[in-house]
Amino acid sequence: GCEEAGGEEEEIRLTLKRYREKRRFDATPEPAPRSKKPSRPRRKAPIFVVQLHHAGRRHDDFRLEVDGALRRWAGPKGPSLRPGEKRLAVEVEDHPLDYADFAGDIPEGHYGAGHVDIFDRGTWEPVGDPADGIRRGKLDFQLDGDHLRGGWKLVRTQLKGGGKPQWLLLKRDDDEARDAEADDLMPESLQRSTRADELKRAARKQAAAR
Ligand code: MN
DSSP states (O other): OOSOTTOHHHHHHHHHHHHHHTOOTTTOOSOOOOSSSOOSOOOSSOEEEEEEEESSSEEEEEEEEETTEEEEEEESSOOBOSBTOOEEEEEEEEEEGGGGGOOEEEOTTSTTOEEEEEEEEEEEEESSOHHHHHHHTEEEEEEEESSOEEEEEEEEEEOOBSBOOEEEEEEOSSTTOOSOBGGGGOOHHHHHHHHHHHHHHHHHHHHHHO
């Protein structure tokens, strides 16, 4: 690869800087990145979270804790629990670790405006070194969440080159594989907010077409 080993920390620092620059923390309820390493106690296993983000376009933000930050992949469709069913996951900027606890409304006019819900969270366990896997474009891992469990993988299909790196997220065939979509497993409250958001978006589109 063209990236130097040990460049991850610098990369995370830059990406968190971009995170900060895009937001006004006196106006959005999102967490400000801390200047120091996170103060929460060291857990045995790193965390993962899947946030359902009703921004201009609904997407799922799939986040894995790596080296003290949340690496992030955004997908237009939630993960599938059917083994081998590919879901586009676009690699986007990292977020501070505290973002894993965030659910709420990003106000209109702000970056990422819209409602954020937490769909699932838990711990994850990489097979091998995760930063190395991400650099090489192939990450195998286990999830231990409420909804997403067992073996998963992320495979990069398109390298950076102007656009954002594209990956596919897919379920491995194991005991936790099921004939279901993440969306089928959403609790009623999330289904309600998703429907409400779809209606809002349709109304906005109609108004714009007039
Ligand atoms: Mn998002």
